[in-house]
Amino acid sequence: xxxxxxxxxxxxxxxxxxxxxxxxxxxxxxxxxxxxxxxxxxxxxxxxxxxxxxxxxxxxxxxxxxxxxxxxxxxxxxxxxxxxxxxxxxxxxxxxxxxxxxxxxxxxxxxxxxxxxxxxxxxxxxxxxxxxxxxxxxxxxxxxxxxxxxxxxxxxxxxxxxxxxxxxxxxxxxxxxxxxxxxxxxxxxxxxxxxxxxxxxxxxxxxxxxxxxxxxxxxx
Numbered sequence: 572x573x574x575x576x577x578x579x580x581x582x583x584x585x586x587x588x589x590x591x592x593x594x595x596x597x598x599x600x601x602x603x604x605x606x607x608x609x610x611x612x613x614x615x616x617x618x619x620x621x622x623x624x625x626x627x628x629x630x631x632x633x634x635x636x637x638x639x640x641x642x643x644x645x646x647x648x649x650x651x652x653x654x655x656x657x658x659x660x661x662x663x664x665x666x667x668x669x670x671x672x673x674x675x676x677x678x679x680x681x682x683x684x685x686x687x688x689x690x691x692x693x694x695x696x697x698x699x700x701x702x703x704x705x706x707x708x709x710x711x712x713x714x715x716x717x718x719x720x721x722x723x724x725x726x727x728x729x730x731x732x733x734x735x736x737x738x739x740x741x742x743x744x745x746x747x748x749x750x751x752x753x754x755x756x757x758x759x760x761x762x763x764x765x766x767x768x769x770x771x772x773x774x775x776x777x778x779x780x781x782x783x784x785x786x787x788x789x790x791x
Contacts, residue, residue, distance in 0.1 A: 627666050628673060631657060638690075639678050647689065654693035658700050667701040667708050676715045683720045688730040695721060695736035703743040712744050713751055722758035725784050734788035742781045747772055755780070 625633070637645045637653035645653070661667040670676055682694035698717060702708040712718065721744075724737035745752040752771035756764055763783065769776045 627660055627663070628669060631660050631666065631669070631673060631675065634660070635675055635678055638682065647687065651689065651693070654690075654697070658693070658697050661697060661701050664705055667705055670701060670708070671711050676711050676717075680715050680717045680720060683717070683724060688728075688733050691724065691728065691733045692730070692736045695724060695733065695740045699736065699740035699743045702740070706748065709744055709748045709751055713748075713754060718744060718751060718754045719758045722755060725788055726760070731788065731791055734791070735785070738781065738784045738788050741784065742777075745771055745780075746774070746777055752777070 634653040634657035638650055638657070640650075642650075661670065670679070679694055679697060682690050683698075685691050685694070698712060698721065702712050718741070721737045721740050725734050725741060728734050728737065741755055745755050749771040752769055756769065759780075764780055766776065769780055771777060
């Protein structure tokens with residue numbers, strides 16, 4: 572048995588012991604968080620894999636397959652379902668970090684160039700979710716040259732919803748990540764940032780840049 576399945580089995584066994592009738596009825600046993608709430612402590616992806624169901628990685632691949640498929644094969648409505656599924660999955664930091672090994676950053680950022688506004692909006696949304704408070708994904712966004720695309724969308728896209736999501740993605744990317752902040756500054760119009768080299772750890776300074784982008788995105 573491989574290591575991941577062994578860990579999943581051990582986790583399931585521990586959960587079963589802690590939630591057994593004997594443990595519940597033993598007054599000498601101090602209830603744990605899992606006993607108070609049996610849904611806590613189980614990794615849904617690991618459990619699904621152990622029981623033969625699709626893992627989160629499988630679902631992420633399925634979602635991206637639908638997203639990048641031709642519109643003749645998957646219509647916009649179903650692509651939106653796939654986008655929603657992907658965005659919810661990458662809210663978990665482990666799944667967001669797995670995007671690199673799954674080769675998902677390139678097809679994701681490619682959708683920022685889609686002719687369909689909803690596709691651009693959802694791509695920016697997923698970028699924002701993936702990099703929020705996640706240095707590894709922030710580094711991936713930087714390496715995939717996504718920041719210039721997002722800056723262009725934030726400043727120039729004809730759809731307000733797209734512009735706003737692009738700003739949100741940039742906001743998540745540059746906070747406490749100086750290389751991202753430096754790259755954003757390079758892709759803003761001359762004079763847009765009044766101070767030289769904004770400190771990415773200075774939230775007031777970062778907020779000033781992001782708010783200016785938001786204001787411009789709102790005005791169009």
